[in-house]
Amino acid sequence: MGNGKQVAAGMALALGAVLAVTGCGSGTGAGAGAGAGGPASSPASSQEPAPDAAKTTALLQLNEQLRQKLGPAYSGSWIEGAVLHVAVTTQAAKKIVTGAGAVPLLVTFNASQLEAAVRAVSRWQSTLPAVQGRAIHKIIPDGRAGTVTIYVAAEQIAAVTRAAATDKPAGNVPLLIKESAGLPTPL
Incomplete structure (x- = not known):
């Protein structure tokens, strides 16, 4: 080539x-x-x-x-x-x-609204008890689905899900919570 x-x-x-x-x-x-x-x-x-x-x-x-x-x-x-x-x-x-x-x-939702929701979820993450906050490994917007997805360590999914249901950190943007495969690592 x-x-x-x-x-x-x-x-x-x-x-x-x-x-x-x-x-x-x-x-x-x-x-x-x-x-x-x-x-x-x-x-x-x-x-x-x-x-x-x-x-x-x-x-x-x-x-x-x-x-x-x-x-x-x-x-x-x-x-x-x-x-x-x-x-x-x-x-x-x-x-x-x-x-x-x-x-x-x-x-x-447009890209700006989704990014604003990601920032709001990130701020919310910092207010959680330390074990829950550290369990959130990734926060991503999905323009195709109109959602924000957070990836959470398996042992904290229930606690983070309860907190998200109460706090509604993404506002009116739907928030999906999925099990994380682990912390991202550089290539």
């Missing part, structure tokens, strides 16, 4: 990782359609061939252009089946996404 193709492939992988990390990657499965304006599809099968680096780079560039153009109507995005899907909050934005050749999904 030539240098240009290696750079493009590297950029595509890095940008794909950014989409996944920012909650713009695959959906969340159970409950994904709640509050999202319709049912969310399941993540792409591992048997599905990955799009080539050039296609992925083009889709990521289109996503960035749409994110800028849509402004507050943008909620999130993901690539599935070599197609860009974009979650939006208005019918006008839905038309823009369709016109750009991507697949729109009408949802309730």
Whole structure:
């Protein structure tokens, strides 16, 4: 592979990782359609061939252009089946996404609202008893599902769930609590 193709492939992988990390990657499965304006599809099968680096780079560039153009109507995005899907909050934005050749999904909350909910949950985490606060390993927004998901150590799920039900730290954004596979570690 030539240098240009290696750079493009590297950029595509890095940008794909950014989409996944920012909650713009695959959906969340159970409950994904709640509050999202319709049912969310399941993540792409591992048997599905990955799009080539050039296609992925083009889709990521289109996503960035749409994110800028849509402004507050943008909620999130993901690539599935070599197609860009974009979650939006208005019918006008839905038309823009369709016109750009991507697949729109009408949802309730935009990216800013979801990020504000993540910050609120993070602040709430610091008010919990230390054992519960440390048990929260990850907090992520999901524009596709219109939720914030927190990943909690198994031994504290019940306590954190009770506290979240009482305190409602994400406001009107649905909060999903899932068992954590452990603390994230750098690659």
